Amino acid sequence: MNAPLDRGxxxxxxxxxxxxxxxxxxxxxxEAFQALKDARLLSLQIPIEFGGGGASLADVAELxxxxxxxxxxxxxxxxxxxxxxxxxxxxxxxxxxxxxxMRRVADEQLLLGSATTxxxxxxxxxxxxxAFERDGATFRIAKEGALISYGAYSDAILVTARRSTDxxxxxxxxxxxxxxxxxxDRTGGWDALGMRGTCSEGFTFSGEAPVEQIFTHDFAEIASxxxxxxxxxxxxxxxxxxxxxxxxxxxxxxxxDARRHPNGPAPGALRLAEATAKLQLMRSNxxxxxxxxxxxxxxxxxxxxxxxxxxxxxxKIGSSQLSIEIINHALLIAGxxxxxxxxxxxxxxxxxxxxxxxxxxxxxxxFTNLSTMLLAQRIDQRLGD
Amino acid sequence: xxxxxxxLVDEQGRLAVAAEAIGDNAxxxxxxxxxxxxxxxxxxxxxxxxxxxxxxxxNRRSFxxxxxxxxxxxxxxxxx
Numbered sequence: 137m138n139a140p141l142d143r144g145x146x147x148x149x150x151x152x153x154x155x156x157x158x159x160x161x162x163x164x165x166x167e168a169f170q171a172l173k174d175a176r177l178l179s180l181q182i183p184i185e186f187g188g189g190g191a192s193l194a195d196v197a198e199l200x201x202x203x204x205x206x207x208x209x210x211x212x213x214x215x216x217x218x219x220x221x222x223x224x225x226x227x228x229x230x231x232x233x234x235x236x237x238m239r240r241v242a243d244e245q246l247l248l249g250s251a252t253t254x255x256x257x258x259x260x261x262x263x264x265x266x267a268f269e270r271d272g273a274t275f276r277i278a279k280e281g282a283l284i285s286y287g288a289y290s291d292a293i294l295v296t297a298r299r300s301t302d303x304x305x306x307x308x309x310x311x312x313x314x315x316x317x318x319x320x321d322r323t324g325g326w327d328a329l330g331m332r333g334t335c336s337e338g339f340t341f342s343g344e345a346p347v348e349q350i351f352t353h354d355f356a357e358i359a360s361x362x363x364x365x366x367x368x369x370x371x372x373x374x375x376x377x378x379x380x381x382x383x384x385x386x387x388x389x390x391x392x393d394a395r396r397h398p399n400g401p402a403p404g405a406l407r408l409a410e411a412t413a414k415l416q417l418m419r420s421n422x423x424x425x426x427x428x429x430x431x432x433x434x435x436x437x438x439x440x441x442x443x444x445x446x447x448x449x450x451x452k453i454g455s456s457q458l459s460i461e462i463i464n465h466a467l468l469i470a471g472x473x474x475x476x477x478x479x480x481x482x483x484x485x486x487x488x489x490x491x492x493x494x495x496x497x498x499x500x501x502x503f504t505n506l507s508t509m510l511l512a513q514r515i516d517q518r519l520g521d
Numbered sequence: 522x523x524x525x526x527x528x529l530v531d532e533q534g535r536l537a538v539a540a541e542a543i544g545d546n547a548x549x550x551x552x553x554x555x556x557x558x559x560x561x562x563x564x565x566x567x568x569x570x571x572x573x574x575x576x577x578x579x580n581r582r583s584f585x586x587x588x589x590x591x592x593x594x595x596x597x598x599x600x601x
Binding site for chain 2: 305356357440441
């Protein structure tokens with residue numbers, strides 16, 4: 137056990153206690169986030185010099201997995217917050233405003249949200265319609281039809297827009313706006329199949345702030361150097377938690393069954409064996425991805441390379457597909473006891489939460505992007521580096 | 522070579538402005554080059570100049586300006 141996970145144990149227990157209520161009511165996991173703040177885990181990844189925990193992405197991923205085993209909504213909000221933090225760390229350094237904001241995230245345990253999508257761009261976050269409208273030392277922004285997970289509960293939101301009113305849609309920048317600097321007008325609710333506590337409602341986002349709050353790095357760099365990897369890796373870590381808990385429930389079912397019927401394995405036992413191979417694949421995929429990212433962070437060309445982008449996208453595809461397959465196996469193993477919502481073997485919430493994996497950044501969109509990249513990038517035929 | 526690159530940028534780049542008006546060192550991404558269009562441009566460059574871009578050149582920097590594209594092509598032509 138390492139230190140962040142020790143501190144996380146209480147948080148995980150709190151998240152577990154309220155998970156059903158969060159899911160049933162589709163409400164934000166307030167208790168778990170208070171516990172995360174109390175344990176100073178929202179700044180887990182922020183370097184120690186800025187008052188944070190200085191933890192690696194692997195440690196953050198481990199906590200995402202632990203949370204995912206009990207409350208996928210808490211785990212996913214925590215993951216999405218950490219993705220924003222990773223951009224702040226990677227691209228805010230050297231900017232006085234962003235460095236002091238990083239310190240405030242740690243001191244005040246601020247929860248960071250994200251407004252990167254917009255109505256009219258078809259879900260493609262690498263295109264913006266809205267623009268940063270500069271007026272002297274300040275800018276204004278108005279983004280319509282933005283789906284902002286836990287937007288109403290965020291303390292600050294990182295928002296993308298075109299560089300200026302005359303910039304093309306793909307020439308984007310990102311800025312940090314604090315709660316006092318923006319206004320959210322709700323345009324859509326979040327009564328969803330799963331991940332119900334993420335409260336990913338639609339909003340019109342409008343705000344005004346000093347221009348120094350705009351990141352100096354292009355959003356294209358932020359997207360490819362920090363967001364792409366941390367999003368796919370941390371989301372995958374959450375789904376691994378969801379899938380591994382479902383399979384662990386199925387294993388309890390098989391063990392119980394085996395004690396009652398000692399004469400040879402029940403059919404469920406074979407399914408369990410098959411599903412553990414899938415779980416192992418999923419785990420290796422994520423662990424290898426974390427290593428690949430750690431290596432690429434030391435080499436900017438590698439971080440911006442197509443092979444890295446292909447690898448990170450494939451991790452998301454692989455873990456989103458495998459999580460659903462694994463949970464479906466858990467359901468087949470436990471049968472009706474798994475299908476019902478009130479048994480120790482229930483996997484209904486797991487399945488509903490995991491189904492989000494293939495639509496949060498649609499797998500079909502990722503396949504489309506990958507198919508373009510694979511017109512250039514060669515297939516890697518080696519086992520080693 | 523630069524004229525040919527400009528012609529291909531016009532055909533494949535889907536930019537808001539004509540390549541003629543873009544300086545050799547100007548940032549193509551700032552004029553609207555997307556990663557998708559960059560791949561299309563790369564395929565056209567490979568076809569026209571009879572080269573293949575190796576994996577090590579498949580990064581954002583290689584296609585960031587007309588000069589950097591020319592640099593890659595020079596390097597590939599010399600190696601050939």
